[in-house]
Amino acid sequence: MGPFDCTRDGCLEAASPHIDYFRAINWSKTSLGAMNQWPQHLCTIVNIVMKDVNPAMIFWGNDVVMIYNEAYIQVLGQVLGVSCMGKSARLAVSDYWGHFEPIIQHVQSTGASVMTHDLPLFLDRHSFLEETFFSFQFMPIMDERGCIAGFYEPIIETTKHKLLERRVNSLMEVGAQTAKARDIKTYWNYVLQTLTANDKDIPFALLYSVQEDDRFNDTASVSTTSTQPPKRCLLKGAIGVETGHPMAPSEIDLTDTSQLFVSQLHSVAKSRKTMLMNISVDHPELLEGIAWRGYGDPCSELIITPILPTRNSEHVLGFIILGLNPRRPYDEDYENFIGVMSRLLATSLASVVLFEEEMRQREDTIEETTKIQHLLADKLLQSQREVEIREQKFQRFAERTDVxxxxxxxxxxxxxxxxxxxxxxxxxxxxxxxxxxxxxxxxxxxxxxxxxxxxxxxxxxxxxxxxxxxxxxxxxxxxxxxxxxxxxxxxxxxxxxxxxxxxxxxxxxxxxxxxxISRQKWAERIQKIRSENALESKRQLENFIDTTSHEMRNPLSAVMQCADGIITSYSGIKQTYSPDPTTAYTRLIDTGIDAAQTIVQCAQHMKRIVDDILTISKLDAGLLVITPVPAQPETVVAHAVKMFESEARAADVEMNLVIDDSYRDLAVSWVNLDPTRLLQILINLITNSLKFTRLEPRRSISVGLAASSERPEISQDGIKYVRTKAADENSELIEDWMRGNNVFVQFSVQDSGCGLNEDEKAMLFARFSQASPKTHIHYGGSGLGLFISRKLAEMQGGAIGFDSAEKKGSTFSFYVKARRSRPPTTARRGSMAFLDSQRVSQSTTITGHDTRPGLVRQASDLPNNADANSEEPIQQPKGISQPPLQQTALVRKAPEVLHVLVVEDNIVNQRVLAKQLRNLGCIVDVANHGAEALDFLRKTVDWNWTDSAVVEDGKELSAVLMDWEMPVMNGLTAVKKIREYQQKGMLKGHVPVIACTANVRQQQISEAIDAGMDDVVSKPFRVPELLQRIRTLIESLPP
CATH class of the missing domain: 3.30.450.20 (PAS domain)
Incomplete structure (x- = not known):
């Protein structure tokens, strides 16, 4: 402890009032603690700051406690106030903390100093908000452990230097531009152009030329000794005020003393000196209606200066009225700037009128500018020296760095x-x-x-x-x-x-x-191990989902196809023999058909439960894929309505589609969204509406479509949308939305069903929950549909809401976020994949006539679900425009009798599927694995044999139904071989191959398409619809 340490008692140095003030602070009440307990490095830096003749400050500790020297108060006293010593900067200078905080955070994170040059600050140092500039450096202060304990901030005020630089540049621009003028008109244009650039020092300006006769000769002037006074001044340009404003009269009659500026112009013309006018006192009403340049503050003072062609000239050629910067005092520097600018303008104007006078004035201007440049250079050199001194100080702190x-x-x-x-x-x-x-x-x-x-x-x-x-x-x-x-x-x-x-x-x-970086490397290794463990857990979960899906879909497929076979066989017997309906034999056939239809419905119900549970598993594991593609919402919702036409007709339910005017007004056509996930929500809601409406006396369902450019809070029907706190939007969709031009597409399903009471409403949207116990008894279901719908809506940037009244019906509304896009290009041939039915939660019906097995075409922007009892293509409801077809044009006719090869290792499924196809008129061959399928191809007419006799004995082949998981050779390997044979010319044409598999994840479907499959059909499926798909696929291929 030395005798000159101002932080210790008994300091021998004569203390200044500021040191006394510093020592008088009760430091024990601050986060620094009592001064005698301060660490040595804090005492050292405090002594450095207090003995520094330049302004300097310390920000110490996490509370950024301020300690500053006396020079700092002299410069920034208005910022600090009178009692900031020992206080946190966050509280004491909260108005300026927003500037310091990011700098301090940067120094804390990097350990490097930050140097800021010519930072503009607006300080109230002279009873007005003053424009100032400061250069300062933030340097970290290290403690004995090498950690940052505080920050050292030396500052230099560079206001004069910055203003001088700005004004010099403005003057140089004035001189350079006006020197180009060769006539009075271009002269005024150049003056206006150059003065406009400096909006800080010249926020307002009026340029007037003096006229002495009625001919408005621009070369006229005013003589201060003439017996004929000037008659009028014409406005040649205005800066910062619109033409026609009372502040900028287009013409000033100098003989009318009641006009604005007349008396001042006479005084300036007579004295040939600049005149200061306080417009805020003399004419405050004129300050209204002006969009002030610079910092947006009104100019309270004006400078009126004459334009004299020569220094000793008695003629005034014009006047310049300038508004002064309201955030700078009109000091000597400002006055010199106005004076130099006035002389520059006068010199340039004289060059137009008198060439010889121009040369002399130009030399004077250049000399004046050179002096200013030298002054600027000296200022810059002084600033550089001061920076070097600060860098030397920083070197002393480098010894304490952690590097x-x-x-x-x-x-x-x-x-x-x-x-x-x-x-x-x-x-x-x-x-x-x-x-x-x-x-x-x-x-x-x-x-x-x-x-x-x-x-x-x-x-x-x-x-x-x-x-x-x-x-x-x-x-x-x-x-x-x-x-x-x-x-x-x-x-x-x-x-x-x-x-x-x-x-x-x-x-x-x-x-x-x-x-x-040992800790970083150690953390990276730990993170890598955890990431690998997480990926392995995800892989095992995917395998579990795949296995579960595969093992449950395979037997369901056999059950559904056997039931279809029973229905087809019994129906054929009834049509062929037409037995007496009253006989026991007929009743036995009807009973068998009814039992088979019940089996189909139960199998479909089991399939939907499997689909919902697998969807929930994917949602929980974050494995659910949402893929945005170009689609038309109008076509998607029309397709959803079309899917339920048969079921609604059978239940005598009136169903219609209503498109709101908002959809048309926003001209919504093609947007980027996932049509399959959207269709899944619509199917769930329409299924519920049919389920709860079919037993009511009044049966109607209305499906609505609307749009909004902003995120809606309520639907068109007044239903409030509710987003859960845990709503998690899909990352692919978020990336797509960032491209902009987004729209919010709204959907609603309104029914006249039984409705819900208040207790039942509270149970909706919960996992495995239904409105009440009687719901399952009367209507069936697992209680997962609405929960999945809400999740899917929120993942697509939307929300869902509902309103319901008991015995009056229910309305469910939801919206999704989508980006406008262009129509998609034509899909490539050979990649017409079918999405898994898991992605479309299907509904069951009482009659069993409409089964919709969920074969969804991926190449199209919409699923293509046809009615099981109809061979007609899906038609749009009336009033709905038909979108352009994206499929390849049909150029080949499917044969009447299809020759199908079934490749399936499961003997039960193989026999059932082959029998069903034969019952529908197909000629069927079977193979137990991919290798047998390739052997069969060599026996067909499509194989490119050179021996014509072999060709004549070959078998016909229309399409191949290929399983995925098989021994010896799986389906993917087999289809790759088939496409390889095609490329080598070993096959005469394209062999249609459809994958019939229980592997229904999107990645698996993409893998199948990439391997060469034309379609992917998920198990279980209905054979009649599969047959229609085979024909559609054949007709989409070239002849």
Whole structure:
């Protein structure tokens, strides 16, 4: 503790009032604590600041407590106020904290100093908000542990320098531009153009030329000794005020003393000097209705200056009325700027009128400008010297940094190493050469690498940055399992080095810094292990979902197809023999058909439960895929309505589609969304409406479509949308929305069903929940549909809501977010994949006539679900425009009798599917795996044999139904072989191959399409619809 330490009692130095004020602060009530308990590094920096003649401040600790010297108060006293010493900057200077906070955070995160040049600040130092500029540097202050304890901020006010630079540039621009003028008209244009650029010092300006006769001769002037006074002034240009404003009269009659500016212009013309006018006092009403330039503050003072062709001229050629910067005092510098500018303008104007006078005035202007430039250069040099002084101070703090710094010669000999270097490389402190230090730090196998890096610094003269593991041990934090603690860890360092090049182009020395990154490397390794474990868990979950889906869909497919076979067989018997309906035999047939239809309905019900549970599993595991593609919402909702026409007709339910005017007004056509997920929501809602409406006396369902450019809070029907707190939007959709031009498409399903009471409403949208126990008894269902619908809506950037009244019906409304897009291009042939039925939650019916097995075409923008009892294509409801077809034009006719090859390893499924196809008139061959399928191809007419006799004996083949999972050769391998045969010319044409599989994840479907499948049909499916799909596929292929 020295005698001159102002932080200690008994200081011998004569204390200033500021030191007394500093010591009088009750520091024990601050986060710094009592002054006698301050750490040495804080005392040291405080003494440096207090003895610094330049303004300086310390921000200390997490509370950023302020300590500043007396010079700081003199410069920024209005910012600090009278009692900021020892207070947190966040509270004491809260108005300015927004500027300091990001700088402090940057220094904390990087450990590097921040230098800000010519920062504009607006200070109330002279009873008005003053425009000032400061250059300051934020430097970290390290404690004894190498951590940042505070921040040191020296500042330099550069207001004069900045204003001088701005004004000099403006003057130089005025001189350069007006010198181009060759007549009075262009002169005024150049003046207006150059003055407009400086909106801070010249926020307002009026340019007037003097006229003495009625001919408005621009060369007229006013003589101060003439017996004929000037008659009028004409406005040649205005800056900062609109033409016609009372502040800027287009003409001033100098004989009318009641007009604005007349008396002032006479005084200026007579005195030939600049005149200051306080417009806010004389005419405050004129300040209204002006969009002020600069900082937006009204000009309270004006400067009126005459334009004289020569310094001693008695003639006034014009006047300039300038508004002064309301945030700068009209001091000597400002007055000099106005004066120099006035002389520049006068000189340029004189050059137009008198060429000889122009030359002399130009020389004076250049001399004046040169003086200003010299003054600016001196200011810049002074600023550079001050910065160098600050850098020298920073060097003293570098010794306390947490980064190891070294300097060595090209020979490898160290010339400088800071304390952190010795702390980090304690095993190499005795070595004076870089190469010797390497042997003590790095492993032998890395020595050659270090030598190559050092060689590159010398020969290539390029900076080098690299990471390297040392042979020094490192102990990780004790926060993980004991396994991490028992492993041996080594110190990792990040080294950056660069060569300093001398005047002769040779390397003079090498400067480098080294950072300990052991903790980072350890964390990266831990993160990698955790990521691998998470990926493995995800893979196992996907395998479990795939296995569950495969094992449940396969038997369901056989059950549905057997039931279809029974129905087809019994129906054929009734049509063929037409037995007496009263006989026991007929009743037995009807009973069998009814039982088979019940089996189909039960199988479909089981399939829907499987689909819903698998969807829930995917949602929980984050595996549900949403793929935005170009689609037309109008066509999607029309298709959903069409899917339920048969069921609604059978239940005598009136169903219609209503398109709101908002959809038409916004001209919504093609948008990017996932049509299959959207259709899944619509099907769930329409299914529920049919379920709860079919038993009511009044049966109607209305499906609505609307749109909004903003995110809606309520629907067109007044229903409030509700988003859950855990709503998680799909990442692919978010990326698509970021391209802009988004729209919110709204959908609603309104029915006249039984409705819900208040208790039943509370149960909706919950997982495995229904409105009441009687719901399952009367209507069936698993209670998952609405829960899935809400999740799907929220994943697509939307929300769902509902309104219901008991015995009056219910309305469900939801919306999705979509980006406008162009119509899609034509889909490539051979890639017409079918999406899994899992993505479309189907509904059951009482009659069993409408089954909709969910074969969805991916190549089209919409699913293509046909009625099971109809061979007609889906038609749009009346009033709905038909979108352009995206499928390949039909250029080939499917044969009347289809020749189908069934490739299936499950004998039960194989026999059932073959029998069903034969019952529908197909000629069927079977194969147990892919290898047998390839052998069968060689026996068909499509095989390109050279022996014509073999061709004549070949079998016909219309399409191949290929399973995926099979022994010997699976379906993907087999289809790849088929496409390979086609490319080599071993097959005469394209063989249609449809994958019939229980692997229904989107990635699996894409994998099948990429392998060469034309379609993908998910199990279970209905054979009649599969047959229609085969015909559609054949007709879409070239002949």
């Amino acid at each position: 190891a710094i070294f300097i060595c010669l090209p020979t490898g000999k160290y010339t400088y190493r800071n304390q952190r270097w010795f702390d980090m490389f304690s095993s190499a402190v005795l070595y004076e050469d870089v190469t010797q230090a390497w042997s003590a730090v790095v492993t032998p196998e890395d020595l050659k690498f270090c030598e190559s890096v050092f060689s590159a610094l010398i020969t290539q003269q390029a900076a080098q940055t690299f990471e390297i593991k040392t042979k020094m041990h490192w102990t990780p934090p004790k926060v993980l399992s004991s396994q991490s603690q028992t492993q041996t860890h080594f110190v990792w360092v990040l080294c950056s080095a660069w060569p300093e090049i001398g005047p002769d182009g040779d390397v003079v020395e090498i400067v480098g810094c080294v950072t300990d």
